[in-house]
Amino acid sequence: MFEVRNLSKVYNSGVINKASLKAVDDVTFSVDRGETVGIIGESGCGKTSLAKMVLKLLKISSGSMYLNGEDVSSIRGEKLKSYRRKVQIIFQNPESSINPHMKIYDCIAEVLRINKLASRKSEDEKALIYQLISMVGLQQEHLNRYSWELSGGQIQRVALSRVLALKPELLVADEPTSMLDVSVQAQVLTLLRSMQREQGFAMLFISHDLDVVRVMCDRVIVMFMGKIVESGTVDQVFSHPCHNYTKSLLEEYECLR
Numbered sequence: 001m002f003e004v005r006n007l008s009k010v011y012n013s014g015v016i017n018k019a020s021l022k023a024v025d026d027v028t029f030s031v032d033r034g035e036t037v038g039i040i041g042e043s044g045c046g047k048t049s050l051a052k053m054v055l056k057l058l059k060i061s062s063g064s065m066y067l068n069g070e071d072v073s074s075i076r077g078e079k080l081k082s083y084r085r086k087v088q089i090i091f092q093n094p095e096s097s098i099n100p101h102m103k104i105y106d107c108i109a110e111v112l113r114i115n116k117l118a119s120r121k122s123e124d125e126k127a128l129i130y131q132l133i134s135m136v137g138l139q140q141e142h143l144n145r146y147s148w149e150l151s152g153g154q155i156q157r158v159a160l161s162r163v164l165a166l167k168p169e170l171l172v173a174d175e176p177t178s179m180l181d182v183s184v185q186a187q188v189l190t191l192l193r194s195m196q197r198e199q200g201f202a203m204l205f206i207s208h209d210l211d212v213v214r215v216m217c218d219r220v221i222v223m224f225m226g227k228i229v230e231s232g233t234v235d236q237v238f239s240h241p242c243h244n245y246t247k248s249l250l251e252e253y254e255c256l257r
């Protein structure tokens, strides 16, 4: 469904003393419809750079990406617009994707209007918005509030309702619950899984939290200094890690349990 082949990202810096850093180094993997692939690794190993390339927010230095078999590495114009609708992200910090000056109703309506998902007849739009918020467990009274009048978990639900509206083919979840209270984390993760079951999208799940990865993912990719050093099913990687870095990551995890 979605595939990256030999993807790399090199950052160049310095005007006089030119320096370059290979943040993502020759990464190849795929994720299928309905499948969740976890991406784990220490801070600075290149997870976000990889996610940004997948989202086409960052230019790739080399390699290629395919969605449903089509090479999307250098698409532009209408094709890029359509790709951006099919590939969505849920951020760590949901506030960053919700305009604090708009009521929640308008934040959701904005997505429907930009993507022409409901006729502008207010009744059609309202019906779809009511349906979306009920799918993510919010009530109609929340629609009349601003994001700063909601809890972190409720804002993440609003962000999810906007993603649901677009029926994405691939969802990149970048630490989607790390800013939430532990009690709310489980609710949001359960919601994410039920959304995936309903809509069937593929998911790339970036997380530092190995417990969450264990519960959410089918397969896992371990990154170290920009490279994939290990990958496999969650059971394989957690029970029989091969690479020294994965072993130390899991030892640390076992100590904290």
Ligand SMILES: Nc1ncnc2c1ncn2[C@@H]1O[C@H](COP(=O)(O)OP(=O)(O)OP(=O)(O)O)[C@@H](O)[C@H]1O
Residues within 6 Å of the ligand: 011, 012, 013, 021, 023, 041, 042, 043, 044, 045, 046, 047, 048, 049, 050
């Ligand atoms: N715009 C940039 N210009 C130069 N270097 C960058 C840029 N963005 C990231 N880097 C560097 O690339 C490397 C990978 O960064 P990246 O943010 O992809 O890592 P990460 O695994 O997502 O880290 P974290 O878990 O802390 O978010 C780091 O060394 C970082 O300093």
